[in-house]
Amino acid sequence: MVKTLRVPEATVTRLSIYSRYLERLDRNGVTSVSSGEIADGVGVSPAQVRKDLAYFGEFGTRGVGYNVKDLMRYTLKILGLDRHWNLVMVGAGNLGYALCTYKGFNMRGFSIVGVFDNDLTKIGKRINDLEVLPMESMPDIIKDHNVRIGIIATPTRAAQEVADYMIKCGMQAILNFAPLPLTLPDYIEVRNVDLSVKLEILTFNLGFKSAQNV
Amino acid sequence: MVKTLRVPEATVTRLSIYSRYLERLDRNGVTSVSSGEIADGVGVSPAQVRKDLAYFGEFGTRGVGYNVKDLMRYTLKILGLDRHWNLVMVGAGNLGYALCTYKGFNMRGFSIVGVFDNDLTKIGKRINDLEVLPMESMPDIIKDHNVRIGIIATPTRAAQEVADYMIKCGMQAILNFAPLPLTLPDYIEVRNVDLSVKLEILTFNLGFKSAQNV
């Protein structure tokens, strides 16, 4: 039975991690797994694993555990990864280059089908098999490839303007790497990836541990 | 009065964001700010802003608000950013290159003082003013620059081994970009930056919104 309770974002995050862990087990030929083993593998409690899965149904067999391949497929499906997702990216800088060449996204069913920049010296350059395009080409690419998700990898000052343009072009979700909170309509899904924040959690925690450094 | 209650990690995360927002206000010449303005600026509730700050003391004036420069300095100090942090990084690939050249880290008081790789074709190459070094040089660099934090930007399969080596070299905290949960002693601070997860939160949420795409 599929419940339609509000699912905590923390649960979705863990589901993504479980799912990748299950893929690894599957590649290693493991066919069956328990909530305890998953828990050990990803660093949470077994109850948490079962609770997270319970939001979406019953996938295991009591007394036995879970079938790795099946649970992997279920988690992928829940995450919307039982199909292909085309993405566009704005900002062909250092980070944009790294993201474009990253094979990890393809492995999860993502393809970057358009990279855009407003720097004339970058437009026309190639990143793998993609040509960097001018911003004006975005609407066509989005239409042709049925794109719903955009990635922002521009400098901070350009991020809001780029986001607005993406939405005008029909994007429904944005992954933003610029360290700036975007102001967007509620119906747009936005998530920020902020690398400095994680680093500063580390310095915060180290701050309590020792002050031996000057 | 500084309390030493357990501070939620979400609070530290927001503090990092407040602090950057305050820097922006300061650069723009704003001298005074209210919790409501901060809240609007970063997308949380005013009560949340005050609650977060309350973990660490009283920084405002009732009826008035906060002095931007002062609050900025306080937040930076809380995060441990009232001083310089030297970092080392392993993995001079695409992501490593982007991170090394990223000026945003310097602006928050971080310097990458060593980049290491095990690929002989990369060792000796330059990234800005840094030379890519062999792994064996790590202990010396760490000692010379009093480094406590390491960044992992190697492929997944190498991440655990690299983390172990870092700890052997005396690192106390690790920022890990490889999509793999590391197994490390409790006294080591670790945070993972997992870019796929954020993307998959978007696909999860879009999954509920519409199934119009095939």
Place this chain on the structure above:
DNA sequence: TATATCATGTGAAGTAAATAACATTAACTG
């Protein structure tokens, strides 16, 4: 077929975090 063992699924209990509400203090106004 009875018995022991195992691990899921889930309601209840416990913990943590976010929001709301308000008392307190500062500044402004006429």
Place this chain on the structure above:
DNA sequence: CAGTTAATGTTATTTACTTCACATGATATA
């Protein structure tokens, strides 16, 4: 200088999330 407005700091309330505990169903064994 009393009265009004503003915005903090903090307590109370609500909401959300996690952990616990165990009944349930499955498998294995003799």
